[in-house]
Amino acid sequence: MALSAGVAGASAAGLTSCGKGDDEPSASGANMRTYGERAPQEKTQRVIRELSASPGTGSSRTPLQDLYGIITPSALHYERHHAGVPAIDPAKHSLLVHGLVDKPLIFTMDDIRRFPATSRITFLECGGNVVGEQRGIFPETVQGSHGLLSGSQWTGVPLGLILREAGLKPEAKWMLAEGADACRMARSIPIEKALDPEVLVAYGQNGEALRPENGYPLRLIIPGWEGNTNVKWLHRLHLTAEPAMSAKETAYYTEIRPDGKAEIFTFVMEARSVITRPSGGQKLTSQGFHEIVGLAWTGRGKIRQVEVSVDNGKTWAEAELQEPVLSKALTAFRFPWRWNGEEVVIQCRCTDETGYLQPTREELIAVRGLNSGYHYNGLRPWRVKATGEVVSA
Numbered sequence: 001m002a003l004s005a006g007v008a009g010a011s012a013a014g015l016t017s018c019g020k021g022d023d024e025p026s027a028s029g030a031n032m033r034t035y036g037e038r039a040p041q042e043k044t045q046r047v048i049r050e051l052s053a054s055p056g057t058g059s060s061r062t063p064l065q066d067l068y069g070i071i072t073p074s075a076l077h078y079e080r081h082h083a084g085v086p087a088i089d090p091a092k093h094s095l096l097v098h099g100l101v102d103k104p105l106i107f108t109m110d111d112i113r114r115f116p117a118t119s120r121i122t123f124l125e126c127g128g129n130v131v132g133e134q135r136g137i138f139p140e141t142v143q144g145s146h147g148l149l150s151g152s153q154w155t156g157v158p159l160g161l162i163l164r165e166a167g168l169k170p171e172a173k174w175m176l177a178e179g180a181d182a183c184r185m186a187r188s189i190p191i192e193k194a195l196d197p198e199v200l201v202a203y204g205q206n207g208e209a210l211r212p213e214n215g216y217p218l219r220l221i222i223p224g225w226e227g228n229t230n231v232k233w234l235h236r237l238h239l240t241a242e243p244a245m246s247a248k249e250t251a252y253y254t255e256i257r258p259d260g261k262a263e264i265f266t267f268v269m270e271a272r273s274v275i276t277r278p279s280g281g282q283k284l285t286s287q288g289f290h291e292i293v294g295l296a297w298t299g300r301g302k303i304r305q306v307e308v309s310v311d312n313g314k315t316w317a318e319a320e321l322q323e324p325v326l327s328k329a330l331t332a333f334r335f336p337w338r339w340n341g342e343e344v345v346i347q348c349r350c351t352d353e354t355g356y357l358q359p360t361r362e363e364l365i366a367v368r369g370l371n372s373g374y375h376y377n378g379l380r381p382w383r384v385k386a387t388g389e390v391v392s393a
């Protein structure tokens with residue numbers, strides 16, 4: 001009785017103070033905003049690396065050390081542009097489907113939005129995240145070593161629906177996806193993958209339209225495959241019998257094996273994990289309890305297990321996976337830890353649902369050699385010094 005009276009009383013009070021014409025005088029409040037911004041005290045940002053004299057060509061890295069959960073705010077999603085960011089008017093944008101199809105078609109953005117849409121949370125990782133580690137160049141921070149990695153909820157149309165609308169000829173075995181940027185970046189995708197219902201022609205990112213940097217107004221999303229195959233500013237799909245052997249699948253994004261031959265079409269991103277807090281560049285200011293947190297992900301499905309070692313790799317213990325654990329999405333983990341003030345190396349390793357265990361750097365080099373660095377997924381140890389400073393180990 002007393003409780004329900006109290007609840008009723010509270011909601012009645014709430015109604016009064018929020019009612020029309022009855023609002024509190026705004027002594028210290030700021031104006032409302034039609035489009036939100038973060039609090040001025042929040043300063044975390046991407047780190048930009050220009051790779052060419054032409055503006056906007058290069059990469060920017062997500063500040064993984066400062067983020068929570070498995071979704072990267074769109075404004076902090078990593079970027080990789082091979083020829084800058086094109087300014088595209090969605091009203092004039094279209095997607096051409098041609099080649100080995102029954103009827104070549106051109107879809108406007110309005111046409112594409114009429115298809116049934118689906119949304120999917122996935123990670124996106126550049127195949128070159130980060131190429132130097134295999135050769136022993138260790139960035140100081142997790143943003144430097146793993147920042148070409150982000151997680152988003154993408155919304156769009158399953159690519160297969162669009163391809164079936166045009167009708168595939170039996171000889172169509174590959175699909176070239178081409179972007180509308182200055183270099184017309186293009187990748188060949190095997191037809192079985194193009195028809196995988198997971199693959200999206202996406203126009204939405206985290207609940208709103210894609211950001212220009214992430215492919216506005218239309219991009220390909222191939223969950224679990226190397227970032228480069230997720231063609232942005234998508235404007236052409238060419239169905240062919242053979243792969244096109246485009247620049248980004250021959251001169252780049254291939255791996256030179258120890259015998260000197262190149263591995264081509266290495267699409268899947270293998271399981272990888274990293275501790276994001278505490279990580280390089282941060283400092284523990286007190287002994288005692290600290291929570292170790294990090295991310296794990298795999299292009300082969302779900303993460304099954306993450307283990308953490310806080311004794312220089314001697315012993316490993318299981319970390320707690322945070323729900324939701326989604327296929328081909330970032331998975332957050334946590335591990336409670338008591339730091340006794342001594343210098344120690346902390347690290348994590350993950351196993352995915354296929355049973356694949358993330359390798360050490362030494363194990364990885366034993367198999368792949370040192371000629372290449374794409375798809376590097378070795379362990380990433382951090383050294384916590386007695387001063388509390390965290391550096392790469």
Ligand SMILES: Nc1nc2c(c(=O)[nH]1)N[C@H]1C(S)=C(S)[C@@H](COP(=O)(O)O)O[C@H]1N2
Nearest residue numbers: 078079080081082126179185214227228232
């Ligand atoms: N058209 C086009 N698509 C592209 C690229 C590009 O430069 N042009 N970069 C690729 C690379 S190398 C990666 S890792 C991802 C990066 O996607 P993001 O910038 O949205 O993070 O997009 C891929 N798609």
Ligand SMILES: [Mo]
Nearest residue numbers: 126127227228
């Ligand atoms: Mo990339």
